[in-house]
Each structure stands twice: as C-alpha cells, then as structure tokens.
Amino acid sequence: MTIRTRFAPSPTGYMHLGNLRSALYTYLFARHHGGAFILRIEDTDQARFVEGAVDVIYRTLRGIGMEWDEGPDVGGAFGPYVQSERKDMYLPYARQLVEAGKAYYCFCAKEDLEARRAEAEARGEVWKYDKHCKCLSHEEVAAKLAAGEPYVIRQDVPLSGEASFDDVIYGHIAVDCADLDDMILIKADGMPTYNFANVVDDHTMGITHVMRGNEYLASTPKYNLLYDAFEWERPVYIHMTQIMRDAQHKLSKRDGDAYYEDFIDKGYLSEAIVNYVALLGWNPGDEREFFTLAELCEAFGVEGMSKSPAIFDAQKLTWMNAEYIRRLAPETFTVHALPYYRSAGIGHMDTAVLAAILQQRTEIFSQIPGMVAFLAKAEEYPLSYFTNKKSKTNPDIALDVLKRVLPELEALQDWSIAGIHDLLIGLAQVWGMKNGTLLWPVRIALSGREVTPGGAVEIAYLLGRDEALARLRAGIAKLEVGE
RNA sequence: GGCCCCUUGGUCAAGCGGUUAAGACAUCGCCCUUUCACGGCGGUAACAGGAGUUCGAUUCUCCUAGGGGUCACCA
DSSP: OOEEEEEEESSSOOOOSHHHHHHHHHHHHHHHHHEEEOOOOOOOOOOGOOHHHHHHHHHHHHHTOOOOBBBBTOOTTTTBBBGHHHHHHHHHHHHHHHHHTTTTEEEEHHHHHHHHHHHHHHHOOOOOOOOOOGGGHHHHHHHHHOOOOOOOEEOOOOOSSEEEEEEETTEEEEEEEGOOOEEEEEESSOBOOOHHHHHHHHTHHHOEEEEGGGGGGGGHHHHHHHHHHHTTTOEEEEEEEEEEEEOBBBBOOOGGGBBBBHHHTTTTTTTHHHHHHSSSSSSSSSSOOOOOOHHHHOOOOOOGBOSOOEEEOOHHHHHHHHHHTSSSSSSHHHHHHHHHHHHHHHTTTTTTHHHHHHGOOSSGGGGGGHHHHHHHHOOOGGGGGHHHTTBBBHHHHHHHHHHHHHHHTTTOOOSSSHHHHEEEEEEEEHHOOOOOHHHHHHHHHHHHSOSSOOOOOOOOOOOOOOHHHHHHHHHHHHHHTTO
C-alpha cells in the first residue's frame, strides 16, 4: 500500500508556525515512506476566507521545498483539491447514511436548541442533542421535507457502547458513546460541516494516514463511527502536539511572532526556521541537530515524535539561525546582508571585509544596521571610552598615542587591511607597548563605540583614508579639550 | 463541570526495570584575543506528589495535583 498523507489548511492568512510544522511532519512522513503528499484547501467557511491566502500557502511551502504531489494547482486523480469545489459531493453521502439508518434529518430550530441547551445547563447538566427528530416517522420527515422546512442532517451515535481507536502516538483512545453528541453532518445551507467534509474528503482522496493537531483527539472516535457507518476502511491516525508560547498558552496569532513570515522579515533564514521547528516535538534519536530538508526526510519517523506539547524557544531559534549564518559562504552572506547594508548607508563598502567582520557576529540579519551605523556616520561618545584597564589606556595615554599614530597613518601609502595592520602592529612593537594600548584608542576614535564589529584595522580600512584620518583628528581635538 | 490527553533541569530533549539520569539552548566561570563576537575548557541546574508491583522504579499500575484539549449549523 502506498502511503498518502495530506495537509489541509484553511486559507485564512499567513502561515502559522504550528501549521508549518504540521505540514512539515506530514510531508516528511510521506517522503520518508516513499508516499504521496497531497495539498487540499479547506475553504468551506467563506466568511473567514482571506484574499491571497492560498498563494501564501503555495509560496511558503514551495519556498521551503515541500512540493506536493497532488493539489489545486498541480492536479491529480482525486480532485478537485479545493473543498468549495467539492461541495456537491457531500449531501449524497449524508443521504446514504440516512438510508442506512446511521444518520437522520433534524428540523429543530436553532433557537429551540439553544433554549433547551440553556435549560440543561441551568440544571447543571451537560447538553447533548436529545435525538428529538430521530423519533420522527418517515411520513413526518417526508412531509416536512416536501413543505420545504429547513433541516440539517445529524449523525446517529449509539446511546451506549464504546467508540475507540488506536493513535500511533497516543495509543488506545476510548470514549463512551454516551458522551458523544449527534454531530451535524450537513448544515441548513446544504454545506457539510468541517468534520463531515474531512471524513468524506480523506476517504475519497485515499488518504491512508491522517496527521493533524491533537485538538481532534477526543473527536476522532466520532469520525470513526462515520467510517464504520460507511463501511470504509479507517485511516491510521497520527495526532500531533501543539507548539506552545508558554505552559499555558499555545503560540497564537496575537503573540505577533507566531508566523513564518514574521521571522523571515526579521532576517531569519528559512532553513533555520524549518530545522528548528522540526526539532520542536521530534527528535532523530541521535545527537544530530542540523538537518537539510532532504536529511529530515531520511531521518523522520513517528517514533521520535513527542506526545507532550513543546514550548517555542525564540532564543534557541536565534542560536540556530546564527549557526546557519556562520556556515554560509561569504558571498551568500553578502546576498542576504546587502539590503541591510544599503539601509544602513554602507552599501558602497567592501563586502568581503564586511562579511569578514559581521558574519560571526550576526544572529539575525536585521541586527546589521545597528551594528554598523557608526560606519556611515560618526557618533557622539564620552571620553570615558578611552579608558580601558586591560589595554592599559586612559584619555592621557590615548591622546599621546593618537598624536603619534596620526602622522604615520597620514604617510601610509597602502591603505589596505594588510597595510594598516602591519603599520599599526609594527608601531606598537617599536614603541614597546601592548597592541591593545595602541589599538584601543584608535578604534574608539574611529568608531565612537566601546563595542564594535571588527577592530581598529578593519574599521580604518572600511572608513577610507579621508574619513578615518578626520575621525582621528576629531578624537585628538576632543581629548585636548578634555570633554 | 463531563470526557480525552499530557507531566525528566528555565527551554528543547535522551531514557523504554539496574545509568555517576545523555546532549543542545540559556546561564555562570576560565582561556584565547585588538573591543565585542566566534572558538576552546569547565560549573550550576531535572525525574510533580503519594501509594502499590518488584530484589530493584525516571521507566509498569492506581490515586492526587497541575496543565492542555474538547464539548458549535467554526474550521
């Protein structure tokens, strides 16, 4: 048997990380077993439909490399793959169930139901549909139907007995039929409910393994009653955990950083996000942490899936992203960094040198402008920056050093990294001082910052001769004035 | 509230009757060093609680507690 899995998102906006991970696991499971991965769009709720959301789904999945074998835009033998285009196929299936005595027409008005529910709750009872309309005779039903009375079709759940199934991750799940409600299959508007459409779609599309969030765990026995009523073979169920923001709340839309796009915008690498998310709730069984999508396909298995929810740790994602950045070829780093260079006003500077000083220090690309702002524009700084114990320097020493360094640099022919480096290090040696004693004041005067990416040499080079010398002179003037 | 599920350091997480209870992130300290970062070395830190079963429980069972999910003509 060929394994067939599906990812069935609702087009309601951007790609939530929880959804992304569900899609990923579903994809990985199919690929690992040489099966098919199907994309189905669940858009039965037109009220929640968001324009362009389907494209977001396509773009995100493809951008990551998760290609689907069947779906709305690529076709397949089990189409259509958009639920709204399948709306006519559900009612016949529901009628088939009515014929078989596994479902029934219900004419109860919404208001009546709500009243009865309120009564039950007032008595402290749990409301369950009372099968009021199940007792209607064939004639009564036919009459109401003929009269055009609005109706829904409900699943007829046995009053007693046990409904159970075995989940791959959670094991045996059993619930008492007495606790199950007669859920609505077809709504008054003729459209199927999500639950019913899901069962029909999954079966008619030949889905063998249903992978979905564990919020469906408790209702799955009900789904299976439907499969049984149709005499369809039940799929294998794999319920997945949620991603949490903390122990109490799941990662949700209002956290502002629950979306894949949010992280891309902040300068995270797609590969790092996917890698991190894959590890949230799954482990390969060995010590590996870094995986390409292909490696994930190879390593993935349900044995490694966790049954308890995982809390999203932005710090670890950031660490992983930094690792991915460090492993980039310098040229690739530059491709990602360039937009940020431009916005920081240093787009004209030597990208090889920028990469050399920034790549090891960049955790997320959006940090770059803040790190390099001083290169584009000199910043105010206090004299206290010239004091550093380890480098054995203070404003007096700094003034002396800078005054002696300035003419040497002015005379330097070769304004390159090597040229500046050899000159400065050479001077420190000749003058018999620690490298730091000479380099610290120079770097402070050049950058105006205590902490900078790169050292005095790189900064002097990037600034260019004129600007570097100007900043040195300004530093000397500042030290002479003493403020 | 009924029903279902979950519970190893701050976080991810290994473990599947006998371990000094891995590893990673974070954190702390030291080293390297031209600041920071990178890198190297090391430290702190966990089996929710209680009964069983067993020669022996983190591991199996039950109970309690805490947390989550679900009880719609929403998906």
